[in-house]
Amino acid sequence: MPSTLWTPLHAKIHRQIRSRQLFRRNQRLLVAVSGGQDSLCLIKLLLDLQPKWGWDLAVAHCDHRWRTDSQANAHHVENLAKTWGSQFYLQIAQEPLHSEAAARDWRYQALSAIAINHNFDCIVTGHTASDRAETVLYNLIRGTGADGLQSLTWQRPLTDGIVLVRPLLEVTRTQTAEFCQEFQLPIWEDSTNLDLKYARNRIRQELLPYLRSNFNPQVESALAQTAELLQAEVEYLEQAAYQLWQEAMTELSDSGDPPNPPNPPLLREGKGGWGLVALNRRVLQKAPLALQRRVMRYCLQQILQISPSFEQIEKLTALITAPNRSQTDPFPGGAYASVDGDWIYLRNFRL
Numbered sequence: 001m002p003s004t005l006w007t008p009l010h011a012k013i014h015r016q017i018r019s020r021q022l023f024r025r026n027q028r029l030l031v032a033v034s035g036g037q038d039s040l041c042l043i044k045l046l047l048d049l050q051p052k053w054g055w056d057l058a059v060a061h062c063d064h065r066w067r068t069d070s071q072a073n074a075h076h077v078e079n080l081a082k083t084w085g086s087q088f089y090l091q092i093a094q095e096p097l098h099s100e101a102a103a104r105d106w107r108y109q110a111l112s113a114i115a116i117n118h119n120f121d122c123i124v125t126g127h128t129a130s131d132r133a134e135t136v137l138y139n140l141i142r143g144t145g146a147d148g149l150q151s152l153t154w155q156r157p158l159t160d161g162i163v164l165v166r167p168l169l170e171v172t173r174t175q176t177a178e179f180c181q182e183f184q185l186p187i188w189e190d191s192t193n194l195d196l197k198y199a200r201n202r203i204r205q206e207l208l209p210y211l212r213s214n215f216n217p218q219v220e221s222a223l224a225q226t227a228e229l230l231q232a233e234v235e236y237l238e239q240a241a242y243q244l245w246q247e248a249m250t251e252l253s254d255s256g257d258p259p260n261p262p263n264p265p266l267l268r269e270g271k272g273g274w275g276l277v278a279l280n281r282r283v284l285q286k287a288p289l290a291l292q293r294r295v296m297r298y299c300l301q302q303i304l305q306i307s308p309s310f311e312q313i314e315k316l317t318a319l320i321t322a323p324n325r326s327q328t329d330p331f332p333g334g335a336y337a338s339v340d341g342d343w344i345y346l347r348n349f350r351l
């Protein structure tokens, strides 16, 4: 990289990394670079901050093979890595990936594989405040709760001791574009970003500009701020719900055995998950609805091995106050829940 000019953005990111403890000194960082403006801005900032922090930076690129220019894109990033003197790792999809969701899943697997094979415990991506705003809108429209709205977080565990870090979450796409222009970074334009058949592109190109001109010129930052606020609230709720879950399940030993079936284990683990969960209703009845729903979601996740729907969670939550002997309709796969006195039993007969 030609210039080591220190800009306000350098200072901001340096501060963020320190105050949020995103990275350690001398850490090995695997930076995911697509070649677009956000990840080029990211790698440039990290390369410039590198002397202060002593990081060992490497570049990873994933070729989804979904565009005719994807191989050329990969070469472009490889050449850039060479000019920066950085190690370069490439993963190529075995077959072309055409849906956004499939591409994302494969990309995280591919990045994790590089990290595991080459001893990195941290993968860094260039997600921005604009991505955060789009995610808030996208998930709001789909009807996810607070968890979906806050889902782009600064840090999240990916797999096997590898953490994903997103240091640009308070930087907008306008800012990354200006930064790339200032440093003349050679952006690889992704033609699919313009394709309006993808919901995300319609949010980016149609919905957000509409909201900006008709409701709030700062709508991106406002939505990103909403995600930031919700992140802390979801973290708090998760901790409280986890504690309640433990209490609802451990009450058994304090209050004697549940009536039926006699002496069941609280959790019986089968091949792919749990076969039986027993929850104490008296413990759950004292808790607020927000926590009751979360506990029921955990249980269904364990039993059904999928992310449960709103209706499924509501059905199970209703059993907390339902009359004795109440029962739910079967959940997918045949699992069902029933009330026996102070206890809710959730059974999955497949396990």
Ligand SMILES: Nc1ncnc2c1ncn2[C@@H]1O[C@H](COP(=O)(O)OP(=O)(O)OP(=O)(O)O)[C@@H](O)[C@H]1O
Pocket (backbone or CB within 6 Å): 031, 032, 033, 034, 035, 036, 037, 038, 039, 040, 060, 061, 062, 063, 064, 107, 124, 125, 126, 127, 131, 190
């Ligand atoms: N093909 C890829 N190879 C490596 N990393 C990628 C790739 N695609 C995306 N990423 C990483 O995921 C982040 C967010 O992905 P998104 O799909 O929003 O990428 P994008 O629109 O291509 O963004 P960017 O402008 O950073 O290229 C990127 O900033 C980058 O760090």
